[in-house]
Amino acid sequence: MEILTSIAMLMVTMVLIVLYFAIRIFTGKSRNNKEYVPVHATIFDLFYHIRNSYDYETEIARKKPTFRFLSVGGSEIFTADPRNVEHILKTRFEIYSKGESNRVNLFDLLGHGIFNTDGEKWKQQRKLASFEFTARVLRDFSCNVFRRNASKLVGFVNGLAISGKAFDAQDMLMRYSLDSIFKVGFGVELGCLDGFSKEGEEFMEAFDEANVASSSRFFDPLWKVKWFLKIGSQSRLEKSIATIDKFVYGLITTKRKELAEEHELAKEHNVAVREDILSRFLVASEKDPENMNDKYLRDIILSFMIAGKDTTAATLSWFLYMLCKNPLVQEKIVQEIRDVTSSNEKTIDVDGFVQSITEEVLERVQYLHAALSETLRLYPPVPVDTKCAEDDDILPDGHRVSKGDNVSYVGYAMGRMTYIWGEDAEEFKPERWLKDGVFQPESPFKFISFHAGPRICLGKDFAYRQMKIISMALLHFFRFKMADEKTNVHYQTMLTLHLEGGLHLCATPRTSA
Structure with a gap:
């Protein structure tokens, strides 16, 4: 009986975790609004392709130069459009930072x-x-x-x-x-x-x-x-x-x-x-x-x-x-x-x-x-580099970016x-x-x-x-x-x-x- 109870609790916990991620990933992302960057998949799909991620991003970029993956709490936007790259790295440099999540990811090393x-x-x-x-x-x-x-x-x-x-x-x-x-x-x-x-x-x-x-x-x-x-x-x-x-x-x-x-x-x-x-x-x-x-x-x-x-x-x-x-x-x-x-x-x-x-x-x-x-x-040498939007913005290709979204330019794909x-x-x-x-x-x-x-x-x-x-x-x-x-x-x-x-x-x- 104790074993069955433990298994049941584990399953309930896993269901709750899945629900938590689903809610965080699929809510508040303007998924169907054509003014925003088109959604390709979720961050889990990117994790699934981790070994060939740069070629995977390249294949997507052939059809959609700018695309995004839904992640927990925000969106991961990728672009292979040079106009967007100039916008991020120069024109609106002041609103595109390293971002808190990126700093945390690299903090232990750098x-x-x-x-x-x-x-x-x-x-x-x-x-x-x-x-x-x-x-x-x-x-x-x-x-x-x-x-x-x-x-x-x-x-x-x-x-x-x-x-x-x-x-x-x-x-x-x-x-x-x-x-x-x-x-x-x-x-x-x-x-x-x-x-x-x-x-x-x-x-x-x-x-x-x-x-x-x-x-x-x-x-x-x-x-x-x-x-x-x-x-x-x-x-x-x-x-x-x-x-x-x-x-x-x-x-x-x-x-x-x-x-x-x-x-x-x-x-x-x-x-x-x-x-x-x-x-x-x-x-x-x-x-x-x-x-x-x-x-x-x-x-x-x-x-x-x-x-x-x-x-x-x-x-x-x-x-x-x-x-x-x-x-x-x-x-x-x-x-x-x-x-x-x-x-x-x-x-x-x-x-x-x-x-x-x-x-x-x-x-x-x-x-x-x-x-x-x-x-x-x-x-x-750096196949993908990421910035974070510190404010709402509109990219030169017409797509909107929400405050807090990560925007990556994919050099390997470009x-x-x-x-x-x-x-x-x-x-x-x-x-x-x-x-x-x-x-x-x-x-x-x-x-x-x-x-x-x-x-x-x-x-x-x-x-x-x-x-x-x-x-x-x-x-x-x-x-x-x-x-x-x-x-x-x-x-x-x-x-x-x-x-x-x-x-x-x-x-x-x-x-x-």
């Missing part, structure tokens, strides 16, 4: 970092970051770091190429990018590419796991229940955050000590204090220690991790994948590299070649720039829309960016990979510079192909567009290096 905040905190971080990214000293320093690590990368791949072993190019590029951003951003040699940093390995694994678990919150209406019960993805997130925090707080403590020592040295010998990103924020924190405490600095660091590691490495991984699928494009890039560097297939001095990649040379690789942009068009890019939208075609051999930029509201409006990516030129140096070094010395041509490559649903399971390639030396 806290009050620049990608998860609005208002004064955002302005403060952007102002300091803007100073860094426009400084010539950072540009020169970062290029030296990229060249040095590119040489390491060539040596690493060369060993694998000679042995004929396949390797995970995405994992390799993630290590390279993490080493580079730590050196450029925080003045620290992490050594992930060399394989001798156990802490670095643990941090990288935890960071990727936290990325995946945080992303799942945007699709899973029950994530708060999982967080409370410490189960599933939210249990993994909690453990990952603990690993991340231990590493980052240790870095902050170390940097504070170094900065204090450098201040004393500067007083005695008139030596300038280093100007890496973390040091600048530490100096700023001395003026406002109450607001810019270690937790705030931790949030800033992890935001730069997302920007400096994941986006660049993910783009380069998709770029190599595209070159394997389009070998003629790969060879055209190689020929351009040889032309602008005055090198040939007999050039085997790795360090010498990498040092020849000057600022002038980087400006001349127009076809490479186009191929990277074409990769970003089809595989944007790159595949024929009404934006033409009938060949799904083709990998670097030539679409060139006119008489010269790269022609597109509107950032159409080519949305670097965001647009007041929040446009400060590190755009920084990212292109890094990707070009790595690409030129790798493609000059190696020819790449898929380890298994029959492999179906798929993305992993997370904040940044990684390849699920990695990118397994084989490399063949182009020279006798």
Whole structure:
């Protein structure tokens, strides 16, 4: 009898939960009002398609450029219309914020970092970051770091190429990018590419796991229940955050000590204090220690991790994948590299070649720039980005938005829309960016990979510079192909567009290096 009673209570509880969600989802949403964004389904349908969500959104966007899913307490609106994107990111920038639900979803990972905040905190971080990214000293320093690590990368791949072993190019590029951003951003040699940093390995694994678990919150209406019960993805997130925090707080403590020592040295010998990103924020924190405490600095660091590691490495991984699928494009890039560097297939001095990649040379690789942009068009590092309407509004396509609704622009889908890019939208075609051999930029509201409006990516030129140096070094010395041509490559649903399971390639030396 007690068992039957327990089962009955459980069933009643489940019915009540379903009724609660049904009431919250289907009431007060203007579902049949044609002035509002047309309803496609509920948020549960989006959760059902979580593994292929970006392709699912793409299929819907082909028929309805703007559509919505009903969620608990509001609507999740998606748009692939460049007019709406410009409206959200620029024209009505002041009423489209990160939104409370979005901030909560990302708070455990990013806290009050620049990608998860609005208002004064955002302005403060952007102002300091803007100073860094426009400084010539950072540009020169970062290029030296990229060249040095590119040489390491060539040596690493060369060993694998000679042995004929396949390797995970995405994992390799993630290590390279993490080493580079730590050196450029925080003045620290992490050594992930060399394989001798156990802490670095643990941090990288935890960071990727936290990325995946945080992303799942945007699709899973029950994530708060999982967080409370410490189960599933939210249990993994909690453990990952603990690993991340231990590493980052240790870095902050170390940097504070170094900065204090450098201040004393500067007083005695008139030596300038280093100007890496973390040091600048530490100096700023001395003026406002109450607001810019270690937790705030931790949030800033992890935001730069997302920007400096994941986006660049993910783009380069998709770029190599595209070159394997389009070998003629790969060879055209190689020929351009040889032309602008005055090198040939007999050039085997790795360090010498990498040092020849000057600022002038980087400006001349127009076809490479186009191929990277074409990769970003089809595989944007941030496939979907979300804002929240702080007031009722009307989008340029005529659809109404209610206060509190989330509005997402779907960059992954936009790159595949024929009404934006033409009938060949799904083709990998670097030539679409060139006119008489010269790269022609597109509107950032159409080519949305670097965001647009007041929040446009400060590190755009920084990212292109890094990707070009790595690409030129790798493609000059190696020819790449898929380890298994029959492999179906798929993305992993997370904040940044990684390849699920990695990118397994084989490399063949182009020279006798």
